[in-house]
Amino acid sequence: MIDIRERYTTQHISELLKEAEVASKRAHAPYSKFYVGAVAVLKSGERVSASNFENVSYGLSCCAERNLMARLNHDQCVKDVELLVVYTKASPPSAPCGMCRQVLVEFFDDLLILMGNDRGEHRFLTLRTLFPEGFNRAELISGQTD
Amino acid sequence: MIDIRERYTTQHISELLKEAEVASKRAHAPYSKFYVGAVAVLKSGERVSASNFENVSYGLSCCAERNLMARLNHDQCVKDVELLVVYTKASPPSAPCGMCRQVLVEFFDDLLILMGNDRGEHRFLTLRTLFPEGFNRAELISGQTD
Amino acid sequence: MIDIRERYTTQHISELLKEAEVASKRAHAPYSKFYVGAVAVLKSGERVSASNFENVSYGLSCCAERNLMARLNHDQCVKDVELLVVYTKASPPSAPCGMCRQVLVEFFDDLLILMGNDRGEHRFLTLRTLFPEGFNRAELISGQTD
Amino acid sequence: MIDIRERYTTQHISELLKEAEVASKRAHAPYSKFYVGAVAVLKSGERVSASNFENVSYGLSCCAERNLMARLNHDQCVKDVELLVVYTKASPPSAPCGMCRQVLVEFFDDLLILMGNDRGEHRFLTLRTLFPEGFNRAELISGQTD
Numbered sequence: 001m002i003d004i005r006e007r008y009t010t011q012h013i014s015e016l017l018k019e020a021e022v023a024s025k026r027a028h029a030p031y032s033k034f035y036v037g038a039v040a041v042l043k044s045g046e047r048v049s050a051s052n053f054e055n056v057s058y059g060l061s062c063c064a065e066r067n068l069m070a071r072l073n074h075d076q077c078v079k080d081v082e083l084l085v086v087y088t089k090a091s092p093p094s095a096p097c098g099m100c101r102q103v104l105v106e107f108f109d110d111l112l113i114l115m116g117n118d119r120g121e122h123r124f125l126t127l128r129t130l131f132p133e134g135f136n137r138a139e140l141i142s143g144q145t146d
Numbered sequence: 147m148i149d150i151r152e153r154y155t156t157q158h159i160s161e162l163l164k165e166a167e168v169a170s171k172r173a174h175a176p177y178s179k180f181y182v183g184a185v186a187v188l189k190s191g192e193r194v195s196a197s198n199f200e201n202v203s204y205g206l207s208c209c210a211e212r213n214l215m216a217r218l219n220h221d222q223c224v225k226d227v228e229l230l231v232v233y234t235k236a237s238p239p240s241a242p243c244g245m246c247r248q249v250l251v252e253f254f255d256d257l258l259i260l261m262g263n264d265r266g267e268h269r270f271l272t273l274r275t276l277f278p279e280g281f282n283r284a285e286l287i288s289g290q291t292d
Numbered sequence: 293m294i295d296i297r298e299r300y301t302t303q304h305i306s307e308l309l310k311e312a313e314v315a316s317k318r319a320h321a322p323y324s325k326f327y328v329g330a331v332a333v334l335k336s337g338e339r340v341s342a343s344n345f346e347n348v349s350y351g352l353s354c355c356a357e358r359n360l361m362a363r364l365n366h367d368q369c370v371k372d373v374e375l376l377v378v379y380t381k382a383s384p385p386s387a388p389c390g391m392c393r394q395v396l397v398e399f400f401d402d403l404l405i406l407m408g409n410d411r412g413e414h415r416f417l418t419l420r421t422l423f424p425e426g427f428n429r430a431e432l433i434s435g436q437t438d
Numbered sequence: 439m440i441d442i443r444e445r446y447t448t449q450h451i452s453e454l455l456k457e458a459e460v461a462s463k464r465a466h467a468p469y470s471k472f473y474v475g476a477v478a479v480l481k482s483g484e485r486v487s488a489s490n491f492e493n494v495s496y497g498l499s500c501c502a503e504r505n506l507m508a509r510l511n512h513d514q515c516v517k518d519v520e521l522l523v524v525y526t527k528a529s530p531p532s533a534p535c536g537m538c539r540q541v542l543v544e545f546f547d548d549l550l551i552l553m554g555n556d557r558g559e560h561r562f563l564t565l566r567t568l569f570p571e572g573f574n575r576a577e578l579i580s581g582q583t584d
Contacts (some may be wrong), residue, residue, distance in 0.1 A: 026512050028544075030575075031324070032350055033290045053511045054350060055544050056575045057389035058324055060537060061350035062500065062508055070505040071512075073491045074464050090289030097281040097349035098248025099498060105244070106466075106493050117289075125279065133276055135243040137468075137494045143236030143263075144179045172366050174398075176429075177470070178496055199365045201398050202429045203535035204470055204492060204499035206391060208354065213362040216354055219345045220318050220363075243495035245352060252320075252347050283322075283348045325582045382581030389573040390543070394536025409581070417571065425568055427535040435528030435555070436471045 005112060005124050008083070017116040019047060020087030024064070027051035031058060034088065038064035040072055041083040048072055065100035069107060078107050085114045093117045095130055105134035151258060151270045154229070163262040165193060166233030169210070173197035177204065180234065184210035186218055187229040194218055211246035215253060230259045239263045241276055251280035297404060297416050300375070309408040311339060312379030315356070319343035323350065326380065330356035332364055333375040340364055357392035361399060370399050377406045385409045387422055397426035443550060443562050446521070455554040457485060458525030461502070465489035469496065472526065476502035478510055479521040486510060503538035507545060516545050523552045531555045533568055543572035 008016075016039060023037030029052055036052045050068035054061035065086060072078045084104075088094040093115035096104065104111055104127050113130070116122030127134075154162075162185060169183030175198055182198045196214035200207035211232060218224045230250075234240045239261035242250065250257055250273050259276070262268030273280075300308075308331060315329030321344055328344045342360035346353035357378060364370045376396075380386045385407035388396065396403055396419050405422070408414030419426075446454075454477060461475030467490055474490045488506035492499035503524060510516045522542075526532045531553035534542065542549055542565050551568070554560030565572075 023512070026514060028511050032286065033292075034286055035289075035291055049512070050508065051512050053508050055541055056578050057355065057391060057540050057573055058346060058350040058353035059355065059391055060389075060504075060541055060544075061353075062504065063349065063351065066498075066500065067505070067508040067512065070488065070491050070500055071509055073466050074461070074487070074489050074505065074509075076464060088285075088289040089291065090285040092285075094281055094285045094289060095279040097352075098244035098246070098251070098277065099349060099351055100244070101247075102244025102495050103493055103498055106498075130279060131244065132278075133241040133271065135240055135495055139234075139236040139238075139240045140178065140180055140494050143181075143234040143240060145181055145235065146179075169366070172368060174365050195366070196362065197366050199362050200496060201395055202432050203394050203427055203501065203537060204496040205501065205537055206358075206395055206398075206535075207496035207499075208358065208362055209495065209497065212352075212354065213359070213366065216342065216345050216359040217363060217366075219320050220315070220341070220343050220359065222318060243498075245495060245497055248349050249347055249352055252352075281349055286348050324578065325584075326578055327581075327583055380577075380581040381583065382577045384577075386573055386577045386581060387571040390536035390538070390540025390569065392536070397536070422571055423536065424570075425533040425563065427532055431526075431528045431530075431532045432470065432472055435526040435532060437473055437527065438471075 013114065013122055016085045016114065017087055017122060020085045021118060023049040023051050024087050028053040036064040037087040038068040039085040040068055040081045041085065042077055042080040043082050044080065063097060063100050065096045066103050069103050083112050083114060087116060089117055091117055091119055091121055093121055093123060095125060101127065101131040102134065105131055105136060159260065159268055162187065162231045162260065163233055163268060166231045167264060169195035169197050170233050174199040182210040183233040184214040185231040186214055186227045187231065188223055188226040189228050190226065209243060209246050211242045212249050215249050224253050230257055232259065232261045235263055237263055237265055237267055239267055239269060241271060247273065247277040248281065251277055251282060305406065305414055308333065308377045308406065309379055309414060312377045313410060315341040315343050316379050320345040328356040329379040330360040331377040332360055332373045333377065334369055334372040335374050336372065355389060355392050357388045358395050361395050375404050375406060379408060381409055383409055383411055383413055385413055385415060387417060393419065393423040394426065397423055397428060451552065451560055454479065454523045454552065455525055455560060458523045459556060461487035461489050462525050466491040468492065474502040475525040476506040477523040478506055478519045479523065480515055480518040481520050482518065501535060501538050503534045504541050507541050521550050521552060525554060527555055529555055529557055529559055531559055531561060533563060539565065539569040540572065543569055543574060
């Protein structure tokens with residue numbers, strides 16, 4: 001199982017959350033006023049970021065984590081992701097919503113996720129913990145009618 | 147915690163899954179060929195059903211469970227739901243996807259879910275088990291920028 | 293082309309919009325406070341209604357028109373729909389959003405839509421007018437990689 | 439109204455469509471096998487690209503155009519977009535779906551869109567032509583209940 005969290009020092013965590021906070025400023029969130037920044041840390045140390053964007057027809061709003069996954073997929077570096085960082089102003093720091101968990105499971109068996117806010121609060125959780133029994137491709141195939 | 151599952155006999159479970167299977171036949175699922183039926187059992191014993199429907203633009207596909215919630219909300223009986231039954235052909239029987247878990251959490255603190263297929267397999271799980279740390283309204287409010 | 297609008301008298305239009313307004317009261321729209329009611333008038337004269345419901349993760353919000361289509365599909369009466377009525381408080385009365393137009397096109401070649409509010413304003417538009425070049429199944433098939 | 443299409447020579451169009459085709463190869467589209475590439479041409483001449491990505495829960499699939507908009511928004515260059523190029527294998531070349539039109543309308547009053555495939559077919563259309571009466575923020579505000 002994932003346990004690379006000891007690799008992240010307090011200093012490193014603080015820098016990553018700051019970077020995700022900066023990303024959140026780019027969100028288009030005039031409806032919810034809930035600004036989210038997501039940063040993927042790659043094995044190389046490189047980082048890729050995204051933010052949420054909303055729509056006047058609320059159902060078209062797309063979370064920072066999903067926008068990040070679209071970007072990582074297009075940039076062909078999904079396999080290099082080591083850590084997902086999610087910044088919100090919420091306390092306790094919000095975990096990804098159900099949509100995002102389902103999108104993460106499309107690409108990762110498991111994933112370490114760091115969540116934090118601007119009050120110095122943070123926590124680590126894994127995708128497996130957040131999304132037990134996630135719907136997957138084996139189930140889709142198993143349940144398809146001929 | 148929820149434990150009303152002893153109220154459901156083998157016979158009752160079998161009938162409910164049959165009813166959800168019948169509901170699944172009404173799905174519009176020409177793209178995935180994954181037909182899902184969902185049935186809500188109300189406290190009165192009454193049952194309400196729904197199925198999934200898909201779209202040529204895949205992102206507009208909507209699961210049986212979410213269509214059921216829309217129906218229950220409109221029919222003003224969300225508060226009366228005692229059990230959610232989900233039928234798929236998948237083995238083991240599929241649990242609701244991440245989108246559906248997030249929609250259920252909008253309306254229920256917890257919920258007993260019965261999943262089954264047409265091979266006699268079934269299992270009970272709770273929403274809390276399936277969706278720990280579900281994103282909720284308190285977090286939204288806590289994280290909104292003024 | 294559709295022209296059954298002469299069949300709808302002022303009185304009839306007023307009643308249909310009132311019915312859609314009543315449907316809108318059942319919306320779960322605590323985030324947008326935009327309450328929408330949709331009513332399908334079937335060839336038999338029967339009517340089926342739905343409302344929008346939203347989610348704390350805004351992207352899971354589902355419009356009244358799409359919830360109505362899910363219901364009509366499950367109730368096996370899509371083919372019997374003669375008119376779609378949409379009530380909002382907006383002035384001028386809102387037309388269905390892009391998501392809804394795409395969902396309607398999955399089921400209808402064309403459709404007459406009556407939009408109105410509670411100020412006595414209303415207008416008729418057709419799906420074809422609202423959604424030229426709608427993405428359809430022939431295009432999907434034509435563009436699939438083997 | 440928009441008429442910058444004379445600025446695009448046959449040679450230029452062909453290069454842009456080739457670039458969008460290359461982008462389409464990065465799509466994650468194992469379910470639909472419908473690979474879409476989208477390229478935004480900025481006023482500076484710079485280009486930004488994206489592709490679609492799908493999910494085993496089909497409703498979480500996200501189109502190339504929407505993924506592109508998320509990227510442009512995050513990269514703070516939405517206002518610099520001069521042309522949207524969309525590549526599919528479909529014949530005639532597909533226009534953006536309803537979801538994408540609604541997302542485009544969130545950011546653009548109007549937009550020139552070039553659609554093409556790998557058979558040498560292409561066409562130009564505008565967002566206004568494709569999406570008359572697009573649902574917008576003025577309507578949302580006008581229709582909100584206090």
